[in-house]
Amino acid sequence: MGKRLLCGCEDVSVEEVRRAWAAGHRDLESVKRFTGFGTGPCQGKSCLALVTRELLRLGATPGELAPFTARPPREPVALGALAGLDPGTLPVGHEGIPPDAPPRRPGPDGLRPLPSRADVVVVGGGVLGLSLAYELARRGTTDVLVLEQAYLNAGASGRNGGGVRAQWSTPTMIRLARRSLELCRRFAVDMGINVWFRPGGYLFLAPTAEQVARLEQNARLHAEHGLRTRVLDRAQALEIVPHLDPSRFLAASHNPDDGVVFPWPFLWGYAGKAEALGVQVRTFTRVTGFRRAGAALTHVETDRGAVACGAVVNAAGAWSKGVAALAGVATPNRPTRHEILVTEPLEPWLDPLVSLLGSGLYFSQSQRGELVGGMGDPAEPEGVSQGSSLRFLARFAGAITRLAPRTAGVKVLRQWAGCYDVTPDNNPILGPAGFGNFFQLHGLVGHGFMMAPALAELYADLLTGRGRDELFDRFPLSRFERGGAAREDFIIG
Ligand SMILES: Cc1cc2nc3c(=O)[nH]c(=O)nc-3n(C[C@H](O)[C@H](O)[C@H](O)COP(=O)(O)OP(=O)(O)OC[C@H]3O[C@@H](n4cnc5c(N)ncnc54)[C@H](O)[C@@H]3O)c2cc1C
CATH class of the missing domain: 1.10.10 (Arc Repressor Mutant, subunit A)
Incomplete structure (x- = not known):
């Protein structure tokens, strides 16, 4: 049939x-x-x-x-038409933007019961929480409960560009990203799920002499760490992406081993394997508070009842500041909306993810042929919002059609948004805070997806007493009392 x-x-x-x-x-x-x-x-x-x-x-x-939630635009619309809109006339921030409909929780039949206790309770079923749960279970700590307030992929982990790159500007980030790339390459085999990993490289375009110098400095560092990054002149960059307007940049850098994954199956892969090892994942279960005794948290309260806990990990992404506050712990995170879109599918024409430094613009082509791209907006105010704006469409369309005029006829199918979880120095917040058993795992800005596989291994080593990476000494919450760490500034978007 x-x-x-x-x-x-x-x-x-x-x-x-x-x-x-x-x-x-x-x-x-x-x-x-x-x-x-x-x-x-x-x-x-x-x-x-x-x-x-x-x-x-x-x-x-x-x-x-x-x-x-219905995603704008209401019908496919060409980037060239959107580029004709003046972003300056369109509302900034969240004004007039309808929020995403709150996810509907299944009836009682669809919800598995909560255990009365778990050794480790992870708040947040995004890539950071799920990858940590999996790595803990692999190390024999299987009494782990992951609590997610919505469905899997509801947060930034289900809304991002899937970019994974080793082209960073500090040894720490290069080390983590290289390990993540290694794990991404093996993910389908190890986890039994296709994440559409496509090693098409990243192409950074530098429009100013200062940014060219930055790329050259990065490339020297990359060489020391064994990366295959090359700084390219305009003609060489055009050999990689022929449709770029060469007047828009002076030079480029390219690492062919960077790549892109499809985020959704990544989370299902981690969740499925973690559950097979004994971890319990409960969706549609919101953490509403904590009970404490002296210097420890004793229970996690949820909208479905309380769970006694050995340790708690706050992996709630853009909501982590609110989750920390439930325990009376103040963190400096500033959640900020970041918008993204997908176009109709095209024939293959773009190998790498392209990022135009200084503009916030980036785009790649998925294995199904769609362009997926985003662009940060310096005017975006702080706050958790996952609604979409016309201003973003206008800004993105203007930027991409100037850089790659061929895209003017390409139609946008769908736009959406998630939040970057920003910290004052753009570095994560790791390790215990406020209570000896209240662990923080958040503040990953716009690169948490690519750092999660490697970071989860190190975090699981810490929690199971197998080792303490220097990251945990460099990025505790308490560093902000001393002015924070050196600022990470090679951020896209
Ligand atoms: C548009 C966009 C593009 C991006 N592009 C990239 C990219 O190309 N590469 C990259 O590496 N990174 C990218 N990022 C960043 C990346 O998506 C994040 O850093 C990463 O997904 C963070 O993972 P997380 O698990 O901390 O957060 P999330 O995925 O947001 O997970 C946190 C979860 O906690 C849940 N939660 C919150 N409060 C509670 C509560 N009280 N109780 C229970 N559950 C709760 C939320 O529902 C959510 O599912 C992008 C982000 C955005 C928004």
């Missing part, structure tokens, strides 16, 4: 929706991510009702099938 299609744009069949259900995905946001339904040009207009009907048939309750 032929396959019965529910989503024509993305070729999603009834069987795939059933597989998603069998894998534990009940809410529409999760089923959308697992199958890809509703992410094509029609944005769910033709398939949402069909998938909803199938999930109801399988046993979902009407309450948990609230439609997923």
